[in-house]
Amino acid sequence: MTLPSFGANNGITLTNNSLSLGGSLSQATTINQSGFGMHFMGGNVGIGTTQPGYALDVVGTIRASGSMLATNFTTSDRRLKTNILPLRDALGGVTHLRGVRYTFLPGKGPTGSQIGFLAQELEQQYPELVFTDPTTGLKAVNYAQLTPILVEAIKEQQQQIEALKTQASSAIERAKQAEATTASFERRLQVLESNGVRAQAGR
Incomplete structure (x- = not known):
């Protein structure tokens, strides 16, 4: 069964089982499925947050069963910390x-x-x-x-x-x-x- 295509002003297109993101997403976009929410804003993707400030911004615990590669730094600014012992x-x-x-x-x-x-x-x-x-x-x-x-x-x-x-x-x-x-x-x-x-x- 072929589903029709749906478009939206915020750059989201649904064709069959494929979801495409296009345009600039100048406004916040939310996809909810059974309580699971993904939020798109300015090219950033947020999970657990409606205001993603990074390419992938996750608020919560991430579980990975395979290898993870990180090429950036972990936030460790002293100004963000207290009770330093x-x-x-x-x-x-x-x-x-x-x-x-x-x-x-x-x-x-x-x-x-x-x-x-x-x-x-x-x-x-x-x-x-x-x-x-x-x-x-x-x-x-x-x-x-x-x-x-x-x-x-x-x-x-x-x-x-x-x-x-x-x-x-x-x-x-x-x-x-x-x-x-x-x-x-x-x-x-x-x-x-x-x-x-x-x-x-x-x-």
Whole structure:
């Protein structure tokens, strides 16, 4: 069955089962299907927002079962943040993490051998990095936010290394001083022994 074409002033054309967007979409356009809303404005697409400010502007949680490629930056401006606290004992936290190799069950994720964490284990140490789907109960890991934890862990480890190097240098210096003192005692002993031999020879 062939459906007729429908056009609209905002650049939307419906032909059969194909929806085409044309024109400039100078006014907000909304497509609703069973409560699902997509909003178009000025070439931008919004999901969960009627005023999309980016090419794809999503308000809500995005779930992806495949690979994702991002070539832009994540918003991290200090002016947008509050309750900023330093990470404490990052090295201790990292030592409790367990990296594993695994494969997904058929149809449940990418094929082939994978490397990562088990969400339930990571959640015990860093619950902020684990998201639990309210519908399925399945857990997902925010691998990107592991970066600052690893950075602080490396810094803490480097501080420990520098402290050990300082202790080692001090120990070496003390050993050198002890060796020099021993050598001095040996020289004095040799002088005393030499003087004693000469004294006995002069009798």
